[in-house]
Amino acid sequence: MSSNGVSNPPMRIRTLSKGEQTRERILDLAQDAVLHKGFAGTSLDELIAAAGITKSGFFYHFRDKNELAKALLERYLAQEEELFDALFKRADELNEDPLHGFLIFLKLLADTLADLPNGHPGCMVASYCYQDHLFSQEVRALNARGIMAWRARFRARLDRIAALYPPRIDVDLDALADMLSAVADGGIILSKSLRDPRLLPQQVMLYRSFVRLAFLGN
Amino acid sequence: MSSNGVSNPPMRIRTLSKGEQTRERILDLAQDAVLHKGFAGTSLDELIAAAGITKSGFFYHFRDKNELAKALLERYLAQEEELFDALFKRADELNEDPLHGFLIFLKLLADTLADLPNGHPGCMVASYCYQDHLFSQEVRALNARGIMAWRARFRARLDRIAALYPPRIDVDLDALADMLSAVADGGIILSKSLRDPRLLPQQVMLYRSFVRLAFLGN
DNA sequence: TGGCTACTGCACCAATAGTCTGGTTTTGCG
DNA sequence: CGCAAAACCAGACTATTGGTGCAGTAGCCA
Numbered sequence: 313m314s315s316n317g318v319s320n321p322p323m324r325i326r327t328l329s330k331g332e333q334t335r336e337r338i339l340d341l342a343q344d345a346v347l348h349k350g351f352a353g354t355s356l357d358e359l360i361a362a363a364g365i366t367k368s369g370f371f372y373h374f375r376d377k378n379e380l381a382k383a384l385l386e387r388y389l390a391q392e393e394e395l396f397d398a399l400f401k402r403a404d405e406l407n408e409d410p411l412h413g414f415l416i417f418l419k420l421l422a423d424t425l426a427d428l429p430n431g432h433p434g435c436m437v438a439s440y441c442y443q444d445h446l447f448s449q450e451v452r453a454l455n456a457r458g459i460m461a462w463r464a465r466f467r468a469r470l471d472r473i474a475a476l477y478p479p480r481i482d483v484d485l486d487a488l489a490d491m492l493s494a495v496a497d498g499g500i501i502l503s504k505s506l507r508d509p510r511l512l513p514q515q516v517m518l519y520r521s522f523v524r525l526a527f528l529g530n
Numbered sequence: 531m532s533s534n535g536v537s538n539p540p541m542r543i544r545t546l547s548k549g550e551q552t553r554e555r556i557l558d559l560a561q562d563a564v565l566h567k568g569f570a571g572t573s574l575d576e577l578i579a580a581a582g583i584t585k586s587g588f589f590y591h592f593r594d595k596n597e598l599a600k601a602l603l604e605r606y607l608a609q610e611e612e613l614f615d616a617l618f619k620r621a622d623e624l625n626e627d628p629l630h631g632f633l634i635f636l637k638l639l640a641d642t643l644a645d646l647p648n649g650h651p652g653c654m655v656a657s658y659c660y661q662d663h664l665f666s667q668e669v670r671a672l673n674a675r676g677i678m679a680w681r682a683r684f685r686a687r688l689d690r691i692a693a694l695y696p697p698r699i700d701v702d703l704d705a706l707a708d709m710l711s712a713v714a715d716g717g718i719i720l721s722k723s724l725r726d727p728r729l730l731p732q733q734v735m736l737y738r739s740f741v742r743l744a745f746l747g748n
Numbered sequence: 749t750g751g752c753t754a755c756t757g758c759a760c761c762a763a764t765a766g767t768c769t770g771g772t773t774t775t776g777c778g
Numbered sequence: 779c780g781c782a783a784a785a786c787c788a789g790a791c792t793a794t795t796g797g798t799g800c801a802g803t804a805g806c807c808a
Contacts, residue, residue: 348663352571445566494716524739
């Protein structure tokens with residue numbers, strides 16, 4: 313796009329350099345493997361074979377395996393952030409009311425999840441949570457911070473909702489915020505285990521029903 | 531019961547033979563390790579060292595590592611069954627109404643989870659779900675059957691409830707049954723990742739609020 | 749022309765992982 | 779007590795794993 317001239321980053325989305333491409337390819341392969349075999353069950357040899365590089369090539373991009381774990385998680389969390397940003401933005405454009413905006417967001421989220429061709433691939437945070445002793449303190453902390461970020465994000469919404477719609481039941485808003493993470497992670501487990509991609513969006517929609525009932529009463 | 535005579539198993543709870551004790555010890559250690567490091571990350575060497583046996587001793591009890599995985603999951607599912615049986619029994623003794631019986635059950639479940647000294651150790655089904663490519667088809671099927679059993683169990687309750695209390699919202703009872711599994715698995719992930727044992731029972735209680743709202747309206 | 753990026757190739761290593769064969773002790777039980 | 783079965787132990791073996799070190803190089807950009 314716009315090859316107008318000199319040293320401008322074209323269109324804000326920089327095209328990835330060759331090295332970045334390879335790095336992304338490794339991360340893609342690693343993510344897939346880790347979500348199906350766990351981190352320890354994913355060997356470097358398998359990754360380099362699939363990526364079409366050599367061991368030396370791998371260590372050019374990552375100092376060691378733990379750095380791969382870290383990069384994997386960082387990328388995953390960033391992608392989630394982006395997704396939520398985008399969905400909230402779309403939802404807010406459709407409705408100004410905080411409650412209805414949130415309900416729309418949840419519908420958009422469910423739709424997005426339902427449209428994933430092979431179902432949700434799995435949540436890195438959940439995967440890492442069941443292998444925490446494999447990782448450095450840094451990675452574990454990153455994992456926890458990811459969940460806390462989701463809580464803060466949803467909690468902020470719920471605060472604005474509760475200010476306008478006094479809850480029909482006695483409910484801790486942090487817990488209600490956490491419940492979306494829980495239902496999503498649980499829904500992913502259901503979908504993956506039973507090999508039914510519909511279960512995850514279905515659970516999100518159930519959470520939506522709960523929110524609606526709790527604040528709107530119907 | 532009744533040690534009236536001869537070849538009765540004393541007290542119904544047979545005391546474990548030495549071999550069974552060792553086997554249980556291995557399974558205990560393995561479960562703990564697997565829930566913290568994943569299956570591939572759990573080495574046999576580490577298990578036999580902790581159990582105080584040799585490698586050969588291990589293979590006397592399990593043909594190979596996959597058999598350990600199977601035994602681990604089978605035992606876990608059986609223990610869950612037992613727990614649910616016990617809690618439903620207690621709940622039903624306290625109230626005959628299906629809805630209130632279920633609500634009591636959920637409270638008992640939350641209390642039980644809250645009383646676990648170090649929080650819930652983790653769900654084997656969730657752990658295995660994120661490492662399915664490590665296991666035989668048999669183990670994967672067992673995992674799926676476990677979730678299906680929970681669904682069937684809760685669904686049966688919800689059917690009886692819905693017959694008496696027409697739901698205030700349009701809700702798929704299978705999905706609502708699944709939601710308990712989802713919220714529990716998600717709650718475990720929250721509790722483990724954030725190192726806060728209260729989060730899991732809290733999520734169960736939120737699910738309880740939802741059920742109450744959906745069928746009772748308050 | 750040189751320097752940087754992004755690798756390849758190969759040699760080598762200690763530590764495990766998982767298996768297997770064949771023996772030995774320990775235990776329950778009649 | 780005596781003996782078969784149960785419950786192990788000793789040790790050898792091989793493939794794999796994560797990782798180190800170093801030398802070399804193709805391509806690109808200034």
